[in-house]
Amino acid sequence: MMVKLTSSSLSLKLSTLLLLHLPSTLLLSPSLIPFSCLLLLLLHFPYSLNRNRKHKRNRLKRIISSTASGMGSDDDDDDMDVDQANIAGSSSRKRKRGNRGGGGKMMELFEGLVRQVMQKQAAMQRSFLEALEKREQERLDREEAWKRQEMARLAREHEVMSQERAASASRDAAIISLIQKITGHTIQLPPSLSSQPPPPYQPPPAVTKRVAEPPLSTAQSQSQQPIMAIPQQQILPPPPPSHPHPHQPEQKQQQQQPQPQQQEMVMSSEQSSLPSSSRWPKAEILALINLRSGMEPRYQDNVPKGLLWEEISTSMKRMGYNRNAKRCKEKWENINKYYKKVKESNKKRPQDAKTCPYFHRLDLLYRNKVLGSGGGSSTSGLPQDQKQSPVTAMKPPQEGLVNVQQTHGSASSEEEEPIEESPQGTEKPEDLVMRELIQQQQQLQQQESMIDEDEKSAAFEIAFQSPANRGGNGHTEPPFLTMVQ
DNA sequence: CCGTTTTAGAGACCTCCGCG
DNA sequence: CGCGGAGGTCTCTAAAACGG
Structure with a gap:
């Protein structure tokens, strides 16, 4: 009777534990599978006791005692111990002696096993969470590095554009002064062009597209200043x-x-x-x-x-x-x-x-x-x-x-x-x-x-540098600053 | 989509006219 | 009379239009 109570309460505990922990345990640790099978086998015992109480009460005692004695030495031989208990009916007298106090030992044994399982699972969960955190941290680090690189690249591009703009402006000024000297006329620059401050930043795709448009002009295409049409026409x-x-x-x-x-x-x-x-x-x-x-x-x-x-x-x-x-x-x-x-x-x-x-x-x-x-x-x-x-x-x-x-x-x-x-x-x-x-x-x-001869040749050179680069639709920029370079 | 028809652009040749 | 320019006409061709 005591064995029955003990077994039923133990089976309840084990079933609860198994419901809570067994799936993850089985998934996470294949080495624990034999032990889990043992627990499932133990869960089956109350039904057996209810069916053949009188006939199998002693048998259960023998089984438990043999199992307890066997698991103390080797966990891997649990199934064999059960079978041996079922088969070895002739040596029941020897095993009666070893049957005393088996319930308390089993409780301790199973509690220890459950504790081990729970500890292992907790350790695995900790390692899993640590791995996740580590991966997340690495990802954030990579994103930060990429952002820094992008910012540096954009800053470099902006700086290059500013330099090019300044260079083209200086070239324009030199050319315009030359043209004014040659022609004797004062060139009225369009205010939107002459006084146009450089835009703070232009997205790179637009710039690259404009640079790629004129087929014949390479270095002058960045200047993008229709101003150049004026000297072309004033120099003959x-x-x-x-x-x-x-x-x-x-x-x-x-x-x-x-x-x-x-x-x-x-x-x-x-x-x-x-x-x-x-x-x-x-x-x-x-x-x-x-x-x-x-x-x-x-x-x-x-x-x-x-x-x-x-x-x-x-x-x-x-x-x-x-x-x-x-x-x-x-x-x-x-x-x-x-x-x-x-x-x-x-x-x-x-x-x-x-x-x-x-x-x-x-x-x-x-x-x-x-x-x-x-x-x-x-x-x-x-x-x-x-x-x-x-x-x-x-x-x-x-x-x-x-x-x-x-x-x-x-x-x-x-x-x-x-x-x-x-x-x-x-x-x-x-x-x-x-x-x-x-x-x-x-x-x-x-x-x-x-126009004296030198100025004439210079003007001629300037004027003929540009026309083919002006594009057909007026969209491409006239790169007549080739002469400066 | 493909074949046929239409149409306008352009080449080639000729003639006429004015001029020196 | 020769030369150059202008006008006319025929013909070819490529692109557009059209229909099955």
């Missing part, structure tokens, strides 16, 4: 109209106009490698207009036109376009013819002017009297608004400045007429180059007398 390249040697102006142009020529050469390289087809590529037409308009002043006298077209053909061949003089002359007449035809008919042309990209150039040439009565065309068919007096054709530098400011997107209706039908936003780089060339030629005639 000197293609001398009355030069004794007809070939030299083109050579000079090609030497001192590296970027536009490079552009055109790149554009024409794939075309010029092959014999020129019947169709004139756009770059070729533009080159023809450029050459023809550039030679116009030299052939206004009694010079035979055959020489002119031979020279143009030679220049075209130098640029990679294989066109003979007859073809050049024919093409020139055709484009003028078509231009006038369209102008007379007032036909609505598509704004993109994809098929006739040189219209605005011709428009400008006619308007500026670069192409006057000669040049394979007459102004008889032109609309009246395109006929201007030579006074308006020879614009002072300030008008050129206005023109370029329009080119760069600033809205100004002061010009007598929009340059052409195409909006400013769709203008292409070569168009800008051509327009600048024309304006430079006009302004040159005015300023030739007041």
